[in-house]
Amino acid sequence: MSVLWAVLILVALQxxxxxxxxxxxxxxLLAEGGQEIGAGHYxxxxxxHTLWLLALLVFVPADAPASWPLLxxxxxxxxxxxxxxxxxxxxxxxRIITLPDVPLVRKGPYRLFRHPNYLVVAGEILVLxxxxxxxxxxLAFSVANAIVLAVRISCEERxxxxxxxxxxxxxxxxxx
Numbered sequence: 501m502s503v504l505w506a507v508l509i510l511v512a513l514q515x516x517x518x519x520x521x522x523x524x525x526x527x528x529l530l531a532e533g534g535q536e537i538g539a540g541h542y543x544x545x546x547x548x549h550t551l552w553l554l555a556l557l558v559f560v561p562a563d564a565p566a567s568w569p570l571l572x573x574x575x576x577x578x579x580x581x582x583x584x585x586x587x588x589x590x591x592x593x594x595r596i597i598t599l600p601d602v603p604l605v606r607k608g609p610y611r612l613f614r615h616p617n618y619l620v621v622a623g624e625i626l627v628l629x630x631x632x633x634x635x636x637x638x639l640a641f642s643v644a645n646a647i648v649l650a651v652r653i654s655c656e657e658r659x660x661x662x663x664x665x666x667x668x669x670x671x672x673x674x675x676x
Contacts (some may be wrong), residue, residue: 502562502563502564503566503571504556504560504561504562504563504564504566504632505557505562507566507571507574507628507631508553508556508557511553511628512553514578515549515553518585518594519594521585521592522592522593522594522595525590525591525592525593525597526593526594526595526597528590529590529591529593529597529599530597532599533599533600534597534598534599535597535598535600535659536595536596536597537596537597537598537655537656537658537659538595538596538651538652538655538656538659539595541648541651541652541655542594542595544648544651545594545648545652546594548641548644548645548648551641552625552637552641555629555634555637555640555641556628556629556632556634556637559634559636559637560629560632560633560634560637564632564633564634565632565633566631566632567630567631567632567633570627570630570631571631573623573627573631574624574627574628574631577620577623577624577627580609580616580620581617581620581624583608583609583616584608584609584616584617584620586608587605587607587608587609587610588605591605596652596655596656596659598659598660598663600662600663602663603663604660604663604664615653615656618649618652618653621645621649622642622645622646622649625638625641625642625645626638626642629641
């Protein structure tokens with residue numbers, strides 16, 4: 501099996517596992533009174549990630565040489581992704597679900613960045629194709645991802661704005 505195919509299989513399995521985890525968290529959060537915001541753009545997000553993996557599978561030759569330093573960067577991005585998932589725990593989903601009375605998470609990577617998961621995703625979409633010499637895929641999907649993320653982050657910011665302003669009034673809070 502080629503390095504490309506092995507990596508793509510691992511990434512696809514990771515994403516499928518994350519979808520299972522996200523669905524479980526989504527169901528629980530909705531049952532607890534959470535509200536979904538921005539559901540209309542969600543299919544674009546899923547489609548983008550699916551097409552990104554398919555583009556790598558279809559347009560990159562299976563025997564394309566791998567850049568081990570770039571694959572190393574991709575591995576670091578996976579560790580950062582795991583840090584985000586662990587930090588958010590039961591609150592991590594692939595959808596925007598907000599619970600009005602729950603304080604915002606302000607630990608882990610959220611101490612450093614407002615949207616660390618989106619930084620990781622942007623890095624992944626750029627670095628993985630580059631690791632196999634597919635700069636065209638890296639460029640095209642990075643641009644598409646930036647457009648989708650602009651919509652997504654705008655929705656997310658509107659969804660958490662009341663919680664952000666409330667936490668500013670009450671001062672620092674312990675995160676869930």
